[in-house]
Amino acid sequence: MIGPSSDAAELIAHLETARSEENVAGMARFGIVTSRALGISNPDIRAVxxxxxxxxxxxxxxxxxxxxxxxxxxLYTAEPKRLTTEEARNWANDFNSWEIVDCAADLFVEARLDELIWEFAADEREFVRRTAFAMIAGGAVHRKKAPDATILAWLPLIESYAGDPRNFVRKAVNWALRNIGKRNLACHAPALALARILAESPDKTTRWIGKDAVRELAGEKLLARLR
Incomplete structure (x- = not known):
């Protein structure tokens, strides 16, 4: 039986018993890297x-x-208060899947490693750059007590990297912009203003990010909720 005293080898052995080749094939269809996958669902991993x-x-x-x-x-069992920027950087060097990135981003936000947002955004590697914007998206939602100025300070990064056409980056940039805009009324106006600027860009990727964000941020349903 696994528990708090189980070591890494025991936990890996436990995971191995739940291997499912059928699930591995299904994960591949969602763009999850499966070369080293056992095919176990996220809810089951969270249960472990x-x-x-x-x-x-x-x-x-x-x-x-x-x-x-x-x-x-x-990622689910690391201790946020003990996670260092160096450890986070080392993990980021291994990122090769949007799924791992998005789980790591939640941990990094909880660990208050905000300085890495700027560093990761400037990194040319697709999944490291995605981490920056996944962190922004998560921070906009989960940092409820953070000053709005902290959240709005990330908008220039969104503007700077909105032209990155790589799929996992552009979707994360769009996600970050929408989440800032949905945070509250104070954040909504600047985010919507930026979305409208991006929507008029001659660049195809930038224009898509802006138009998609405008579609959600200008919706009456969202405005009614924020008011």
Whole structure:
């Protein structure tokens, strides 16, 4: 039986027993990198995380396994208060899937590693840059007590990188812009203004990001909720 005292090897052995080749094939259709996957669903991995509890050193060992499910378990069981910027950078060097990136971004936001947003945005690697904008998207939602000025300070990054045509970057930039705009009325106006500027861009990717964001941010349903 797995639990808080289980080590990395025991947890990986437990995960191996739930391997599903059928699920691996299904994950590939959603753009999940499956070369080192066991085919276990996220809810099932989270269930293992609840049983095994947080353990930062063990999370580091799980990450080094290079197995998709073990890496997700590492992200779910790492201790945000103990996570360092250097550890986050080392993990980012291994990012090769939007799914891992988005789970890591939630952890990085919880760990208050905001300085990495600017660093990761400037990084040319697709999944590292996506991490920056996934962090912005998450921060806009989960940092409820953060000053609006902190959230709005990320808008120039969105404007700067809105022209990156790579699929996993452009979708994250769009996601970040929409989440800032949905935060509250104070953030809505600047985000919508930027979305409208981007929507008029001659660049195809920038224009798509702007138009898609305008479509949501200018909607009456959202405005009614924010008011």
């Amino acid at each position: 995380a609840r049983l095994s509890k947080k353990d930062h050193p063990r999370a580091m060992q799980l990450w080094r396994s290079d197995i998709r499910e073990a890496r997700l378990l590492a």
